[in-house]
Amino acid sequence: MLVALKIFAPEEGWIAALLYAVPYAVIGYDVVFKAARNIAHGQVFDENFLMMIATVGAFATGEYIEAAAVMLFYQVGELFQSVAVGKSRRSISALMDIRPDHANIEVDGVLTEADPEDVAVGDEIIIKPGERIPLDGVVLEGEGTVDTSALTGESLPRTVRPGDDVVSGCINQTGLLKVQVTKPFGESTVARILELVENSASKKAHAENFITRFARVYTPAVCFAALALAVIPPIFAGGWLTWLHRALIFLVISCPCALVISVPLSFFGGIGGASREGILVKGGSYLEVLSRSGTVVFDKTGTLTKGVFNVTAVHPQEIPEARLLELAAYAESYSTHPIAKSILDALNEEPDRSCIASYEELSGRGVKAVIDGDEVCVGNDKLMEEIGVKWHPCHHAGTTVHAAVNGRYAGHIVISDELKETSREAVSALKAQGVGKTVMLTGDSRAVGEDTAKRLGMDEVHTELLPADKVEKVEELLSSKAAGSALVFVGDGINDAPVLSRADIGIAMGAMGSDAAIEAADIVLMDDDPAKVALAIRISRKTLRIVRENIIFALGVKAAVLILGALGFASMWAAVFADVGVSVIAILNAMRCLRAAK
Amino acid sequence: MKKTFKLDELDCANCGAKMETAIKKIDGVKDCSVSFMTQKLTLEADDDKFDGILAQAVKICRKIEPDCEIVIK
Numbered sequence: 001m002l003v004a005l006k007i008f009a010p011e012e013g014w015i016a017a018l019l020y021a022v023p024y025a026v027i028g029y030d031v032v033f034k035a036a037r038n039i040a041h042g043q044v045f046d047e048n049f050l051m052m053i054a055t056v057g058a059f060a061t062g063e064y065i066e067a068a069a070v071m072l073f074y075q076v077g078e079l080f081q082s083v084a085v086g087k088s089r090r091s092i093s094a095l096m097d098i099r100p101d102h103a104n105i106e107v108d109g110v111l112t113e114a115d116p117e118d119v120a121v122g123d124e125i126i127i128k129p130g131e132r133i134p135l136d137g138v139v140l141e142g143e144g145t146v147d148t149s150a151l152t153g154e155s156l157p158r159t160v161r162p163g164d165d166v167v168s169g170c171i172n173q174t175g176l177l178k179v180q181v182t183k184p185f186g187e188s189t190v191a192r193i194l195e196l197v198e199n200s201a202s203k204k205a206h207a208e209n210f211i212t213r214f215a216r217v218y219t220p221a222v223c224f225a226a227l228a229l230a231v232i233p234p235i236f237a238g239g240w241l242t243w244l245h246r247a248l249i250f251l252v253i254s255c256p257c258a259l260v261i262s263v264p265l266s267f268f269g270g271i272g273g274a275s276r277e278g279i280l281v282k283g284g285s286y287l288e289v290l291s292r293s294g295t296v297v298f299d300k301t302g303t304l305t306k307g308v309f310n311v312t313a314v315h316p317q318e319i320p321e322a323r324l325l326e327l328a329a330y331a332e333s334y335s336t337h338p339i340a341k342s343i344l345d346a347l348n349e350e351p352d353r354s355c356i357a358s359y360e361e362l363s364g365r366g367v368k369a370v371i372d373g374d375e376v377c378v379g380n381d382k383l384m385e386e387i388g389v390k391w392h393p394c395h396h397a398g399t400t401v402h403a404a405v406n407g408r409y410a411g412h413i414v415i416s417d418e419l420k421e422t423s424r425e426a427v428s429a430l431k432a433q434g435v436g437k438t439v440m441l442t443g444d445s446r447a448v449g450e451d452t453a454k455r456l457g458m459d460e461v462h463t464e465l466l467p468a469d470k471v472e473k474v475e476e477l478l479s480s481k482a483a484g485s486a487l488v489f490v491g492d493g494i495n496d497a498p499v500l501s502r503a504d505i506g507i508a509m510g511a512m513g514s515d516a517a518i519e520a521a522d523i524v525l526m527d528d529d530p531a532k533v534a535l536a537i538r539i540s541r542k543t544l545r546i547v548r549e550n551i552i553f554a555l556g557v558k559a560a561v562l563i564l565g566a567l568g569f570a571s572m573w574a575a576v577f578a579d580v581g582v583s584v585i586a587i588l589n590a591m592r593c594l595r596a597a598k
Numbered sequence: 599m600k601k602t603f604k605l606d607e608l609d610c611a612n613c614g615a616k617m618e619t620a621i622k623k624i625d626g627v628k629d630c631s632v633s634f635m636t637q638k639l640t641l642e643a644d645d646d647k648f649d650g651i652l653a654q655a656v657k658i659c660r661k662i663e664p665d666c667e668i669v670i671k
Contacts, residue, residue, distance in 0.1 A: 041661045047612070082609060089635060198602070201633035202640040212615040260611040261634065268635040 020064035028055065028071040047255040050223070057248040058572065061241050070252070070572045077580025081261070084587040088265060091594065092272035098150045098169040098190055100134035116168075117185045127177040133170050136188045137179040139163065144175025151193070152278035152527040169193065192518065193526075196280050200271050203283025204264070207547050211263045215256035222562070226250035229566060242568070249565035252575035258554040262586035263547055269593030270543030278526035279536045286522040290505050290540040294485025295477060296435050296533065299470070299499075300442035300452060302492035303509060304426075304530055305417040309338055311346035313396045316411035324411050328403050331369040331378040334359050339401060340367075342415050366401070377404045384409070397451035416448065419455065422531040427456045429534035433541075436485070439477060441470050467495045474499050490533055491517070507533060543593045550586045557582050600629075600642040604669040605659075608637050613663040620658045624651050639668060 025032075028051075035048040043049075051074055058067035102113040104126040111126060116134040119125060124140065127133055133146070145157040148170045157173055160166055166179055169190035185191055230247035234240045267284030274281050281287055301307050316324040329347040332340035333356065344351070357370040365386065366379015377387055378401060384391040389404040391412070398416030402409070427438055439460040442449045449463035462473050478487050489496075489503035492510050497520040500506030508521035510528035518524055525532045561578040564570035608614055611634040618632040621641070629642040643651045656668050 037664060041664070043662060047610070089637075092635070198636065198638070199640075201636045201638065202602075202631040204631065212619070215612055215615060216619070255612070257610070257612055260615055264611070264633070264635055 016064055017059060020068050021059070024055065024059075024068040024071055027068065027075055028052075031071070031075070047257065050219075050251045050254055054248045054251040054572070054575075057244065057251075061245050061248075063245065063572075066572055070576050073573065073576045074252075074580060077576065077584065080584045081257075081580055081587065084584055084591075085261060085265070088269065088587065088591050088594075091591075092268060098132070099194060100132045100168060100190060103134040104128065104131075116188075119181055119185065121181055121184055123181050125179050125181060127166075127172045127179060129172060129174050129176065131172055133166050133168050133172055133177075133179070134190075135179075135181045135185055136166070136168050136183045137181045138165055139177055140180050141178040142176050144177055145173045147171040147173050148527075151189070153276060153532075154278065154527060193275075193280060196282060196518070196524065197271070197275055200281060200283045201264075201268060203285050205267055205284035205288040205547075207288065207544075207551070208264050208267065208284060211256075211259045211551070215260050218256050219254050222250055222254035225562075226254070245572075246565055246568060249570060249572055249575040250562060252572060253558050253561055253565070253578050255579050257579070258558075258583035258586045259551060261583060262550040262554070262590045265587060266543055266547045266550060266590040266593045269590055270539055270546075273594045274536060274539045277532065277535060277539075279532055279539070280524040280526065281536070281540075282522050282524075286505060287540040287543050289486045290488065290523065290537055291544040292484060292486045293435055293488045293505065293537055295437045295439065295481050295487045296430055297439040297441060297474060297477060297487065297489045297503065298458075298530070299489075299491040299496055300440055300444060300449065301417060302528070303490055304423045304440065304452065304456060305419050307417065307492070309342040309399075309415050309417055311342055311413055312398055312416045313394070313414035314411070315394060315414070317409055319405070319410050324403060325413065327371060327374075327376050327405065327410065328378050328401065328413055330356060330371050331359075331367050331376045331403075335361060335367055339399060339415055343401070343413060346413075374405050375407070378402070397448050399445075399448070419452065420528070420530060422529050424456055426530035426534060427458060429531060430537070431457075433534055433537050435534075435537070436482070441465055441473055443467075467498075470496065470499050471502055474502055478503070488533070488537075490530065492528065507536070546589060546593050550589055553589075554582050554586055599645045599648050600640065601648075603639045603641070605632070605637045605639050606667045606669055608632075608634060608663065608666045610663060613666065616662050617655075617659055617666075620662065621655045624654050624658075626651050630655075 031048045032052050035046065035052040038046045038049060055067045055071050058070065100116050103116045103119050104111050105114050105119065105123060106126060119135055125135065129144070139160050139162050141162060143161050145159050146166060147157050149155050150171070151167065151169050168188040226247040229250060230244050234243045267287060270287050271281045271284065298304050314321050314325055325347055329343050330351050332343050333351045333353060355372050359367065359369045361367050362379065362383060365383040366377065368377050377383060381391060381402065384402050384404060387404060387407065389407060389409050391402050391409055394400045394412055394414055396414040398414040400412050400414055402412045404410055430438055437460065438458045440449065440453045440458045441462050443465050444463060446463045449461050453461035465473060474489060481487055486504040488505045488507060489499050490507045490509065491500055497516045500508055500517060500520040505523060506521040507523045507525060508517035509525040523536060557578050561570050561574050565575060614632040614634040618630055621627060621630040626644045626647040627641065631640045641652065641655060659666055659668050
């Protein structure tokens with residue numbers, strides 16, 4: 001219609017104005033309507049109002065074609081913008097679509113679908129192949145592989161058998177599972193994750209708040225500049241119409257939407273992308289702080305190491321190796337200490353307790369037992385000193401357990417905590433990201449701690465710390481770090497909730513476990529892979545880079561068009577581009593945050 | 599008390615920001631956040647005044663963006 005008008009209609013005069021008013025009204029009636037309604041509500045400086053003034057102004061200055069076309073361009077841009085926002089919103093929520101819609105329960109031999117919220121603890125549910133596990137529970141019957149990727153980002157499926165725990169939100173790929181529910185839906189893993197992610201939008205980053213504040217000043221400022229431009233130069237130089245037209249360009253650019261949309265969208269995308277990798281970030285502000293991390297402090301046990309003790313060396317003296325292990329295992333067979341458990345595991349058979357005549361636990365030292373008539377003492381160096389046995393230390397790092405038979409030294413067994421496969425990689429990845437300092441805190445002995453730190457390539461290690469000492473150490477590190485950089489503490493959430501909340505960013509891992517840790521941490525890792533820390537930092541940096549790009553791009557284009565417009569080089573077309581065009585580009589750029597992990 | 603409400607038809611990011619600022623100014627509001635992305639309003643306010651504050655927030659919302667509605671469950 002516009003094209004036809006351009007060909008047939010007269011260029012000027014009231015007939016032209018009338019003819020162009022028709023398409024203008026068709027295209028832009030809702031803008032005009034909203035503008036009028038919002039003014040009635042006392043909302044000036046609203047984008048509809050600004051567009052209306054600009055286009056009506058263009059009519060008034062005789063630029064009929066421009067007025068109608070600019071309105072068209074604006075409406076198309078708005079449409080693109082809402083499509084882009086809608087699409088990104090959907091793709092982010094698709095990532096978080098782990099909410100189970102039903103649970104199968106057996107009632108009188110018939111399977112019925114129930115709302116997961118109505119299932120009680122202790123109920124038995126059936127999970128068919130291909131279904132999402134609706135509630136946390138223990139497998140009673142059946143065997144299958146479970147896809148945990150929606151929660152942990154881990155692509156390798158996990159095999160579950162009767163007795164294994166299953167976590168809600170995962171997908172059962174093969175096999176029929178009968179599961180006994182252990183937690184109500186409200187406390188299940190899936191409900192907690194959803195709550196955490198949904199709340200993340202309310203913790204806004206500084207950049208977001210800055211943009212909101214900026215927008216409040218920006219629009220009125222540009223409008224007054226437009227007014228000044230329309231009035232002041234013509235007083236001295238004349239040419240009212242020209243300057244009025246330039247002022248109208250200002251009005252079109254004055255909407256801050258590109259910024260107001262793209263900045264939160266970037267953070268939201270970054271949080272969504274991270275959650276796909278099993279990294280739950282509690283808010284945009286934490287991504288912002290994380291991107292500045294300069295010091296990363298790790299707890300040792302359970303974070304860098306598996307937290308499972310294993311026999312790593314058996315050094316017998318005067319008796320065969322197998323016999324030493326056997327004696328130690330028999331002596332420890334009534335003990336519940338983790339060390340005793342690991343020795344028993346190493347023996348690999350159930351000890352025949354009938355040959356144990358007497359058993360005595362010596363707190364803090366070890367055990368004393370009579371096995372087949374021999375007195376066997378198993379314990380630390382203090383115990384050996386106490387019974388007057390000459391012992392010698394071991395060159396292996398770890399906890400050394402000595403054994404003596406009838407007062408003669410029989411050798412020792414070394415028990416140590418295994419490093420996680422990805423720990424070394426985690427530390428070197430942090431270095432590669434430019435994290436200046438990596439620190440390890442541990443309650444273990446100095447020898448064990450320093451050995452572990454050396455093998456991992458950590459910069460600093462503090463050993464023999466009680467949980468309270470850890471808070472103190474973190475305080476110390478906080479006061480000594482460079483200004484502007486952030487301190488990240490990574491722990492498994494057991495006993496370290498105070499440290500998690502004290503650090504600039506607290507990262508809790510293996511979050512399926514501790515509620516206190518989820519509460520105290522700012523970022524939660526769904527699995528217990530320390531390499532995810534570096535990944536989280538990378539995602540945060542990429543997100544922040546995209547935020548900065550968008551701010552600079554949007555402001556840059558707007559400033560350029562404002563200046564060119566004031567000088568008479570930019571048309572109203574350029575102004576519409578600087579408004580909606582920039583918004584669309586910024587939204588598309590923000591969507592890259594979703595793939596920040598790649 | 600802290601409650602989250604869904605916002606229907608919030609299609610202008612700047613309006614969301616304006617609502618947030620305006621609602622924060624209501625007497626008794628501890629914190630308020632409007633998320634354009636999740637289309638949600640989080641309101642934290644004194645327990646005893648909560649209903650009154652919510653009614654005011656609904657009014658503000660209607661004034662700033664008449665198309666947008668706070669869904670009260």
